[in-house]
Amino acid sequence: MDKETFIKMLHAEERPDVTSQWLRNEYFPVIMERYNSEASRKRFGLYQNEQIPANERNLTDVRTRMGVLIEFELARISNELLPELGITDIFWSYVVANRFPDLEIRENSGNRLLRLEIKSLQCIAEEKSANFDTLIKDINPNTDYVIVCLWDWDDAGKEECEWDSAPRLYKIYVFHAYSLAMLRDTYWLNKPPTNLGNGYQGFDIRYAVTVSGGTYSKEQGNYGKLTRIWKEGFDYRPVETPELLDTEREYLLFQKEIVLKGFEILAKRQLRQLGTGTIDPLMYDDQDLGYLLDRSAYAMNVRKNQALRIAAYYRLSNLVVMTEKYKCTVYKEQDGDFEEIAKNEKPKNVVDIINQYEN
DNA sequence: TCAGGGCTAACAGCAGAATG
DNA sequence: CATTCTGCTGTTAGCCCTGA
Incomplete structure (x- = not known):
């Protein structure tokens, strides 16, 4: 990895579509490889027949927790990588307040540079749908990216550790946050529910608002579900910038691949039992x-x-x-x-x- | 049949009502 | 008056079920 490129990218000094592609093709493959090493995975493993909940009610909170752990580990690995490249004046910081985004590159002065929102999806989850519901007004088009980590439990890859299974990252998707939000809103605003009554679907100062029979209410948590953001060939389109087209391509790929990967894991696992x-x-x-x-x-x-x-x-x-x-x-x-x-x-x-x- | 609207648990916590 | 209970906040990822 080239140090000068690295510094330029993390300072958000390149065009968004170039940064997206760098994160996707150069940066995160390295981070993912480190995450998937035995030395890293062993810390998240299940050993000696340890069980996690099998019922749907409680599966979700294991997945939520894994999401937080993956997010933390990605940043930890990133912070390990920077000094190896001789970059010591910036670092990944965790945003501890419950607000967008999750991680921010900072200078010692506190200045914020590149910013990442991390989402995690488990391959075999029946409806993979983390939410990206950050309003357009809160997104900085120059610095903000949405990162989606596709993971699952996997029993392979152990040379020394005797885990039963440990999480493995299968792919990391990168989206330009502002463009992803544009796709989301173009779709959502142009496809309101049928029973609007006299109202309009739109936004409050804080969140999305829906209407049913003329009665307004805070949107119920479906707005921005990752699997429902955009459809190929939709009649309405946002302004086509290079970063929007890049994000659309990545999104359509993402939509197909996340479903196929879960199917592959389930099918192969069960075939081996049969x-x-x-x-x-x-x-x-x-x-x-x-x-x-x-x-x-x-x-x-x-x-x-x-x-x-x-x-x-x-x-x-x-x-x-x-x-x-x-x-x-x-x-x-x-x-x-x-x-x-x-x-x-x-x-x-x-x-x-x-x-x-x-x- | 399936898109999408409704709703869930766990987390940590706050405000105000009810109770002893 | 002090303690306990009830109902709500907002975030995470994801399951349920209905209406077109």
């Missing part, structure tokens, strides 16, 4: 639809008639089809025919359902 051998891609009509092991397969977003054709083609015993929220439909072979034995199931129940059907 059989032995190697896992291959599930190809059909030149399309990669999921994963195949022996006579079991997992596919994503496949309709019933296509699922039946795939099952017949591969002579499957078990076929699990998942939606984007990982709701599962389970098909099972029965005397040469395929039967839908479960629908709308959570992933955690699928293997049991398949095994019980066998008995």
